[in-house]
Amino acid sequence: MSEYILETKDLGISFGGLKAAQNVDIKIRKRQIYGLIGPNGAGKTTIFNLLTCVYKPTTGTFYLDGQEMKGLTPDKINQRGIARTFQNIRLFNNMTVVRNVMVGLQHRPEYKCSVFESIFRLPRHFKVEKAMREKAKELLRIFDLEQERNALACNLPYGKQRKLEIARALATDPKLLLLDEPAAGMNPHETEDLARTIRKIRDEFDMTILLIEHDMSFVSGLCDEVTVLNFGTILAQGDTKTALADPEVIKAYIGG
Amino acid sequence: MTLKKLKLRHYLNYMVIGTVTAVLAGMVLTGYKFDNSLLFLLEKIAISIILAVSLSLVVGFLGELSLGHAGFMCVGAYLGGKIAALLVPTLGNGPLTFLIALLAGGGAAAVCGIIIGIPALRLRGDYLAIVTLAFGEIVKSLFQNSSDETFGGSLGLNTPRYDKNYLFIFAFVLVLLTLMVVQNLMRSKHGRAITAIRDNEIAARATGTNVTKYKLLAFTLSAAFAGIAGVLYSYSNYTVQSMKFGYNYSIEILVMVVLGGMGSINGSIIAAALITFLNTKLATILTGDLAVLQNLFYALILIAIVIYNNAPALKGFRDKYNLSAFADKIRKSRNDPGHVKDDKAKWDVVPTKIEMNEILSVDLTPQDSSVTWEKGGPK
Amino acid sequence: MEIILSTLINGLSLGGIYAMIALGYTMVYGIAKMLNFAHGDIIMIGGYVIFVTMATGNPLIAIAVAVVACVILGVTIEKIAYKPLRGASPLAVLITAIGVSYLLQSLAQIIFGSAPKMVTVYDFGTIKLLGATVQISALVTLAVTVVVMVVLTLFIKYTRLGRAMIAVSEDRGAAQLMGIDVNGIITITFAIGSALAALAGLFYLLKAPSVSSTLGAMPGIKAFTAAVIGGIGSIPGAMLGGILLGMVESISYKITAIAPYTDAIEFSILIVILLVRPNGFLGKKRREKV
Numbered sequence: 001m002s003e004y005i006l007e008t009k010d011l012g013i014s015f016g017g018l019k020a021a022q023n024v025d026i027k028i029r030k031r032q033i034y035g036l037i038g039p040n041g042a043g044k045t046t047i048f049n050l051l052t053c054v055y056k057p058t059t060g061t062f063y064l065d066g067q068e069m070k071g072l073t074p075d076k077i078n079q080r081g082i083a084r085t086f087q088n089i090r091l092f093n094n095m096t097v098v099r100n101v102m103v104g105l106q107h108r109p110e111y112k113c114s115v116f117e118s119i120f121r122l123p124r125h126f127k128v129e130k131a132m133r134e135k136a137k138e139l140l141r142i143f144d145l146e147q148e149r150n151a152l153a154c155n156l157p158y159g160k161q162r163k164l165e166i167a168r169a170l171a172t173d174p175k176l177l178l179l180d181e182p183a184a185g186m187n188p189h190e191t192e193d194l195a196r197t198i199r200k201i202r203d204e205f206d207m208t209i210l211l212i213e214h215d216m217s218f219v220s221g222l223c224d225e226v227t228v229l230n231f232g233t234i235l236a237q238g239d240t241k242t243a244l245a246d247p248e249v250i251k252a253y254i255g256g
Numbered sequence: 257m258t259l260k261k262l263k264l265r266h267y268l269n270y271m272v273i274g275t276v277t278a279v280l281a282g283m284v285l286t287g288y289k290f291d292n293s294l295l296f297l298l299e300k301i302a303i304s305i306i307l308a309v310s311l312s313l314v315v316g317f318l319g320e321l322s323l324g325h326a327g328f329m330c331v332g333a334y335l336g337g338k339i340a341a342l343l344v345p346t347l348g349n350g351p352l353t354f355l356i357a358l359l360a361g362g363g364a365a366a367v368c369g370i371i372i373g374i375p376a377l378r379l380r381g382d383y384l385a386i387v388t389l390a391f392g393e394i395v396k397s398l399f400q401n402s403s404d405e406t407f408g409g410s411l412g413l414n415t416p417r418y419d420k421n422y423l424f425i426f427a428f429v430l431v432l433l434t435l436m437v438v439q440n441l442m443r444s445k446h447g448r449a450i451t452a453i454r455d456n457e458i459a460a461r462a463t464g465t466n467v468t469k470y471k472l473l474a475f476t477l478s479a480a481f482a483g484i485a486g487v488l489y490s491y492s493n494y495t496v497q498s499m500k501f502g503y504n505y506s507i508e509i510l511v512m513v514v515l516g517g518m519g520s521i522n523g524s525i526i527a528a529a530l531i532t533f534l535n536t537k538l539a540t541i542l543t544g545d546l547a548v549l550q551n552l553f554y555a556l557i558l559i560a561i562v563i564y565n566n567a568p569a570l571k572g573f574r575d576k577y578n579l580s581a582f583a584d585k586i587r588k589s590r591n592d593p594g595h596v597k598d599d600k601a602k603w604d605v606v607p608t609k610i611e612m613n614e615i616l617s618v619d620l621t622p623q624d625s626s627v628t629w630e631k632g633g634p635k
Numbered sequence: 636m637e638i639i640l641s642t643l644i645n646g647l648s649l650g651g652i653y654a655m656i657a658l659g660y661t662m663v664y665g666i667a668k669m670l671n672f673a674h675g676d677i678i679m680i681g682g683y684v685i686f687v688t689m690a691t692g693n694p695l696i697a698i699a700v701a702v703v704a705c706v707i708l709g710v711t712i713e714k715i716a717y718k719p720l721r722g723a724s725p726l727a728v729l730i731t732a733i734g735v736s737y738l739l740q741s742l743a744q745i746i747f748g749s750a751p752k753m754v755t756v757y758d759f760g761t762i763k764l765l766g767a768t769v770q771i772s773a774l775v776t777l778a779v780t781v782v783v784m785v786v787l788t789l790f791i792k793y794t795r796l797g798r799a800m801i802a803v804s805e806d807r808g809a810a811q812l813m814g815i816d817v818n819g820i821i822t823i824t825f826a827i828g829s830a831l832a833a834l835a836g837l838f839y840l841l842k843a844p845s846v847s848s849t850l851g852a853m854p855g856i857k858a859f860t861a862a863v864i865g866g867i868g869s870i871p872g873a874m875l876g877g878i879l880l881g882m883v884e885s886i887s888y889k890i891t892a893i894a895p896y897t898d899a900i901e902f903s904i905l906i907v908i909l910l911v912r913p914n915g916f917l918g919k920k921r922r923e924k925v
Contacts, residue, residue, distance in 0.1 A: 052462060054458075073461070074458075074461040074462055075461045075462075075464050075465055075466050075467065078461075078462055078463060078464035079464045083462070083463070084462055086458075086459065086462075090456045090458060090459035090462075091455075091456065091459065092451065092452045092455035092456055092459065092460075093455055093456070094451070094454075094455050095448070095451060095452065095455060099448055102445070102448060103448050103449065103452045103460070103463055103465065104463045104464070106445040106448065106449065107463070107464035107465070111445070113444070113445060115441065115446050115473065118440060118441060118444035118445065118446055118447075119436070119437050119440045119441050119444075120440070121440055125444060128445070129444070129445070132445070168463060169462075169463070171463075172463055172464050315726075319726060320726075321726055321729055321730070323733075375906065375909065375910055378910060378913070379909060379910070379913065381725050381726070381729070382664075382669075382670040382725065382729060383863070383909050383913060385670070385729060386670075386856070386859060386860075386863075386905065386909070387905070387906050387909055387910075389856065390856075390860075390902035390903075390905050390906050391902075391906070393898060393899070393902050394898075394899045394902050394903060397895075397896060397898050397899040397902075398896075398899060400895075401895040401896060503852075507733060507737060510730070510733070514730060546745075548741045548744040548745050548749070549741070549745065551737060551740070551741035551744075552738065552741040552742065552745065554737065555734045555735070555737035555738035555741060556734075556738065558730065558731070558733070558734035558737070559716055559731050559734035559735060559738065562720070562727050562730050562731045562734065563716070563719050563720060563731060565727070566720055566723035566724060566727035567719040567720055567723060568720075568721070568722045568723055569719060570719075
């Protein structure tokens with residue numbers, strides 16, 4: 001067990017000559033809600049892509065709960081405990097809501113069931129399917145999506161799609177949850193509701209959450225600590241109130 | 257709906273096919289003699305169903321276009337036929353030889369499926385379709401140019417004659433086997449993983465789905481059953497000619513899958529039976545150059561169905577007038593609106609709509625490395 | 636020496652035909668972002684139109700009519716079969732294109748029968764080149780292809796329309812916002828592609844004076860290979876790929892041991908190229924945003 005659930009060391013990536021992120025050192029403690037903010041093009045989503053192994057870092061590495069995670073594939077990193085949502089929602093649109101969550105659940109060791117067992121309908125298949133369905137319903141209840149569980153994911157309203165994506169990520173039983181602009185496109189009422197849900201996730205699941213967000217009041221109301229990125233490098237870091245009051249940060253945002 | 261009823265619904269297709277087979281088999285075993293042309297038609301229908309159901313695994317559920325399905329069948333037909341021909345002198349021309357031939361043909365095709373599955377890991381869409389097409393043509397060409405002693409070259413391979421009265425029974429048992437494997441697979445967590453890859457590969461990876469495993473699984477199983485259909489073909493026709501397994505045959509199987517509604521197993525079964533039946537009947541009516549009318553007909557059907565099912569402009573129309581919407585309405589009128597039933601029964605409905613825009617919002621051009629650059633950065 | 640030279644020339648002229656088809660493929664693929672499976676069959680229709688119009692006895696009229704007919708056909712197909720599917724899944728578009736290809740082949744067979752039709756467009760004769768007898772038509776094919784390639788490149792680079800095409804191929808949405816008529820551009824692309832297909836049909840008839848309903852199917856697929864080898868969307872790439880493929884085919888046919896496997900060899904090259912270098916030699920990389 002490490003003191004930090006996530007620790008990045010000198011993490012960086014360049015595309016051609018362009019340094020999209022460099023010298024990124026972030027340390028997140030267990031049960032923290034941590035914000036990753038910065039102006040457009042600052043490299044926030046790039047960091048998420050590095051942490052979920054969509055990109056290979058050019059420099060540095062990162063540790064989850066003390067274990068080095070660099071060089072895994074996106075599916076392996078998920079199984080090791082980092083789950084994410086996407087800026088542009090990526091649901092399984094032609095599947096029902098409950099099935100979307102079940103896809104998230106099914107890689108957990110407790111729902112293991114081989115292809116052979118499924119094809120020949122051995123008892124374990126039925127047991128696992130039933131257990132997964134129950135668990136999925138339970139997760140959907142937390143997000144107030146139980147009523148819609150048999151609707152196609154693409155037919156959900158936008159706000160609920162965002163919630164479903166979080167539910168699906170949570171279903172993979174992560175240690176660290178990455179949320180890419182969870183409040184984007186939501187009205188103030190929905191945003192408030194979302195903030196409540198995120199706190200609830202932290203409390204009920206002992207979850208650590210790293211989120212990218214543009215809504216500053218959302219971030220300052222929710223995050224314990226933040227890292228401010230600009231042009232791929234860290235501009236400020238630490239306690240949310242202090243970091244947001246940093247003159248450099250204000251300058252980067254209003255463009256001085 | 258009780259659990260019992262749901263289950264009945266699930267197994268309806270087995271029961272229908274099983275009952276028909278059992279009745280016909282019973283008649284044969286009690287000495288009834290069917291017309292040879294009818295038996296031949298039954299065998300052909302069984303072969304088509306196996307081909308269509310196995311292709312729908314890749315096209316309908318995984319969402320990749322395979323234009324080389326006849327190539328896998330070709331491998332199965334030649335290898336199964338050859339093994340059978342070699343074994344008949346020692347083991348006799350019985351079920352044992354047939355079983356070994358099936359395993360050999362299916363196995364060889366499965367190996368080819370793995371080989372084609374590997375490009376499928378790197379390529380998507382158009383490029384993968386072309387690779388599968390190329391594979392089919394290569395296979396055809398290799399068997400065509402084989403020596404007379406091995407696979408008979410351009411003259412074809414002669415395969416053992418099996419008692420026509422019984423072959424169709426084995427054929428339909430194989431149909432049931434195919435159905436069981438494909439249907440049970442798709443109605444399990446593994447099937448969900450395959451559809452998840454189709455709907456959004458990146459999200460599937462991000463939720464822990466082993467895309468490599470499932471793509472290879474889909475391609476291998478699909479190829480294996482095509483191989484089995486090939487062995488059946490060699491038994492049914494006494495001779496195997498590589499010419500038959502060209503691109504056109506692959507397209508014919510594709511027509512069955514598209515006609516049946518992509519992702520609908522029962523649809524594929526019905527379409528396969530119907531097209532095979534029509535083919536046989538039309539072959540006697542349309543002779544000479546008129547035989548092409550049949551192809552013309554398929555081409556028109558293919559275009560019309562795909563446009564109807566996919567044209568964005570027709571979406572409103574489709575939503576209004578499709579079977580699932582109709583079924584929903586009935587269900588809603590029968591139940592209180594707050595109560596939504598377990599979604600098990602919805603399986604047939606969901607993917608038939610082939611609204612796969614999202615899968616392929618994913619750019620089709622293949623990526624050559626794991627490093628990708630986001631245009632314009634996060635917004 | 637003579638064999639080598641004649642193989643070379645043969646390869647070049649065959650390569651010219653492939654290049655001509657590949658140019659059409661690459662334009663349509665680059666701009667409309669779809670694999671027009673029916674492209675090869677437009678070549679075949681072009682061949683039949685020449686066969687019919689050669690009744691006038693004038694090759695130039697025949698060629699002109701064939702080009703016009705193919706352009707009309709190409710644009711009609713685009714409007715009826717492909718345009719309704721704009722914005723739908725590429726899988727659906729691909730299947731429709733296969734349907735159209737099938738439709739054209741069966742229509743041709745119904746109208747003209749399954750037996751090949753013989754038609755001699757024009758006999759250029761032969762010349763002696765370094766001791767080898769060379770069909771002049773082969774040289775004509777090559778020359779016309781090079782001219783077409785140069786003209787296309789200049790057209791794309793220096794005309795308003797050409798630049799609009801590049802814009803549409805880069806980003807359809809943005810192009811539309813800039814006031815470019817995207818549908819119009821795609822229609823023009825199909826028109827150009829079909830005109831090139833008609834020329835390819837002509838070259839086929841110059842090479843071997845017979846036309847059948849499957850004339851375009853295999854060359855179409857092979858030319859797609861050529862377009863991929865050169866890099867989809869790249870005009871010089873299509874030329875390069877076409878010539879390379881023509882050479883491979885020509886050489887392979889000359890070596891008795893592997894001659895029957897020529898198709899298999901070409902398709903194997905296709906698979907290898909797609910796996911190893913899917914962007915081809917001159918193509919651009921395209922990636923997906925996560």
